Amino acid sequence: MWPGLRLFRSSYSSLAARGLVYEKHGEPAQVLQLKNVDVAHPADYEVQVKMLAAPINPSDINMVQGTYAFLPPLPAVGGNEGVGVVVDVGRHVTSVRRGDWVVPVEAGLGTWRTEAVFSEASLMRVPSDIPLVGAATVSVNPCTAYRLLSDxxxxxxxxxxxxxxxxxxxxxxxxxxxxxxxxxxxxxxxxxxxxxxxxxxxxxxxxxxxxxxxxxxxxxxxxxxxxxxxxxxxxxxxxxxxxxxxxxxxxxxxxxxxxxxxxxxxxxxxxxxxxxxxxxxxxFWITQWKKERAHTDREEITKMIRDLCDLIRRGRLVPPPSTQRPLEDFSRALQDSQTPFLSRKQILIM
Amino acid sequence: MWPGLRLFRSSYSSLAARGLVYEKHGEPAQVLQLKNVDVAHPADYEVQVKMLAAPINPSDINMVQGTYAFLPPLPAVGGNEGVGVVVDVGRHVTSVRRGDWVVPVEAGLGTWRTEAVFSEASLMRVPSDIPLVGAATVSVNPCTAYRLLSDxxxxxxxxxxxxxxxxxxxxxxxxxxxxxxxxxxxxxxxxxxxxxxxxxxxxxxxxxxxxxxxxxxxxxxxxxxxxxxxxxxxxxxxxxxxxxxxxxxxxxxxxxxxxxxxxxxxxxxxxxxxxxxxxxxxxFWITQWKKERAHTDREEITKMIRDLCDLIRRGRLVPPPSTQRPLEDFSRALQDSQTPFLSRKQILIM
Structure with a gap:
């Protein structure tokens, strides 16, 4: 059984997983390419995630341009926020299980892709009974607002x-x-x-x-x-x-x-x-705030995400108006996200 | 005996006590006048102080001009810093005794005078074995520096x-x-x-x-x-x-x-x-810092003054170069204190 399963996974992944990759910094329209990306079988402490939705935030654009204060090593997959569903877990993973919705704990994960294997520590479970766009956009702006009002x-x-x-x-x-x-x-x-x-x-x-x-x-x-x-x-x-x-x-x-x-x-x-x-x-910079706590004070992040998801569930925290586009339409989504005064959040649906 | 003593005190005081008084705000040279000021017999919680030395600080000038953020009611005696010696105490006074050196706890006391009766709570004992000018100038600038480095x-x-x-x-x-x-x-x-x-x-x-x-x-x-x-x-x-x-x-x-x-x-x-x-x-504003603690956290002020006086005694904290003038020469002292780049502190000696 196992070899077949592995083969299936491997071929499934290499066929299906695509991501918006940039190999050098520059204007997003020039440097971002939709490419096949490898998805390995999850190791002991890893989680395989099928991404569901991911927004295009201004800081994502600046990161691709290379002008942001935090830049992941290249080549990189764009996007820092989003929600995915767990499709497989490594054998030592305890915090999430198949079917759970997860969001990134901190920036730099590369969320503009269909599927990926991430470390368990880099993910956080969110309830799956809240609106998709709410879950996809909970990690940056609502977290910033929450900290501004709390700290x-x-x-x-x-x-x-x-x-x-x-x-x-x-x-x-x-x-x-x-x-x-x-x-x-x-x-x-x-x-x-x-x-x-x-x-x-x-x-x-x-x-x-x-x-x-x-x-x-x-x-x-x-x-x-x-x-x-x-x-x-x-x-x-x-x-x-x-x-x-x-x-x-x-x-x-x-x-x-x-x-x-x-x-x-x-x-x-x-x-x-x-x-x-x-x-x-x-x-205040949410990227730094999370980075300082991701491995030392995860409970504080968990509490914040839980509180925010509760507000989302109760309809007390709704995301700004958004336009949802399939990942394939990323060029148009990127263009609209950089158009001044359009003021609709662009969300990529995987 | 008592009536005589009272009489002596009363006449001694009314004859001898003089102060730099201003009845309205304006340029110090115009509005400050050396006048006799009443010195009552100290009541139960009061202390009679013969002032020894008091500096002219920029904020003292601004206070007379009426441009400072804290202004005592008029008419007022100028000066907010200085050192005096206790000459008599009310019968419930416990924190100081005759012969002690004292400094103001907070701004607004009016230190440019030869003698005054102050509430016990408005004064703080300082050691009398430190240089006079050090004691006279410990309350504003060294306190500011101390708090900047501590808080x-x-x-x-x-x-x-x-x-x-x-x-x-x-x-x-x-x-x-x-x-x-x-x-x-x-x-x-x-x-x-x-x-x-x-x-x-x-x-x-x-x-x-x-x-x-x-x-x-x-x-x-x-x-x-x-x-x-x-x-x-x-x-x-x-x-x-x-x-x-x-x-x-x-x-x-x-x-x-x-x-x-x-x-x-x-x-x-x-x-x-x-x-x-x-x-x-x-x-940071030392006036406000002291005002907030004068009646609620006097121990914090006491500790600071004690630490600073220790440094003064050990020669580790010396005041800036100063010119000492008798109170009668106040006009010249005021003028020099407002001359740019002279950078010698003017100290009135009573």
Missing amino acids: YETLRPGDSVIQNASNSGVGQAVIQIAASLGITTINIVRDREELPSLVRRLQDLGADHVITEDQLRKPEMKDLFKKCPRPRLAFNCVGGKNTTEMLRHLDYGGSMVTYGGMAKQPVTIPVSALIFKNVKLCG | YETLRPGDSVIQNASNSGVGQAVIQIAASLGITTINIVRDREELPSLVRRLQDLGADHVITEDQLRKPEMKDLFKKCPRPRLAFNCVGGKNTTEMLRHLDYGGSMVTYGGMAKQPVTIPVSALIFKNVKLCG
Whole structure:
């Protein structure tokens, strides 16, 4: 029996497994190729996974371009997030079994492929009774939002937080997780034509206040703080003037956490805000956060994923609007993912 | 006997006690007047103090001008730091006795006067076997330096810190306290004609490396880090470009603490330093630090003052060069204290 089984597996895998591979850094459209990739039989502590769905995130693009702060060795399979189903396990594997859904514990796994064998330690089980796209996109943006709300200030129901880029993946997750905790969100968005519909959409997610960058600069902002307390936390994904304006509204002793720099401008802070308002500034990078804990504090990652999946199951955390395309259509998906203002997440379905 | 004693005290006090009083905010030369001030007999929990010496600090000037972030009610006696000797105590006073030297626990006491009655809680005993000027100037700059080195990163011998404005009162105290702890200091100073003598003077205090703002920008800075580890802490009293340059040399995960803004320019941080180098920024204000602890955590203040006075006694912490003038010469002392680049601390002797 065994030799036949092995043969079947081997031929099945070599025939069927394909992945978006890049051998050098460059523009994704130029360097990514859909290729056959080897799938070995899982060793003792390995797991064979059939990938189901994987998003294209901006950091995935930067990684292919070679401009990201973390780069896997080449050649590499693109993609860092996604969900797969376990199809086989090595004989010492205990944490997952066939049929389980799994997500990567940390970045660098290469999720844009149909099938792969990964180490058991690199995977984490997620419930399979939640929507596929929710599971495929739980590992980056919702995790960032969860940590932003958990790790910097002790927030209680009724406290408030302020953020910019509120319509981003992280921004929408912040709104929903905060709402589930009874924390008020003040959400800054760029002015745009379809502002009323954006405001309505964010409010539907649980946003308490949605203001434009223009309104942020107005003296009327003080009226807002008659209705809700000054924020103890600010989340910055922009940089430049907007961030300095946001900082002005922070409560005494509050913190601003920077997790992105969309404006490609530095963060500028008046000295008086640091000395006399006692504000604190730091940065957050989910890739590093997970890397530091993947082998030493896995329980903290497990708890976070469990909490987030619970919210997803209860419909309290829905992913941003997405377009799902088969892996074969990757060129179009990549192109759309890099088109400004399209603001639909591209999801590859394997 | 008592009435006579009271009479003596009363007349002694009202005759002899004088103070530099301001009834409105404005330029010190215009609004400060040397006036008789009442000194009541000390009540149960009060202490009568004959002031011995008090410095003129920049923040004292800003307080008189009305531009400081903390302003005592008017009319007020100027000065926030100094040392006095206890001449009488109320009957419930236990922490000090006649002949003890005392310093203010926090800002706002009004130290530019010959004599005063203060609450026991507002005073802290210091040893009287240390130099007068050391005791008179222990409460602001050395306390700031002590907290900067203690409260933000766990430093071990061999670790390094970097600071700008290294020739300031705080800067010199940082150099000396760090040296006593075996911590390497990298000290940035502005280029100037008498640079070699300044470098020598700071090295005599214990400075390991003294570099100019110009050198800070040069690629040769990397050679420095072959000799000493990257700093885990940066102390900023300047702002502007110099601060951004200093931040570049901080170790991964290090902190920059801002305690002043001499350049009157904000602090600018690249987003990548926050996200990928995980640097943290905050501010420190000794006035607020003491205010928060004066009544709840006095032991922490006591320990700090004791440690600092130990260093002063052992000659490991010497105050910056100073000019001592009698209180009557306050006009000239005020003028000199506001003359740029004079860099001698003005001390009023009562």
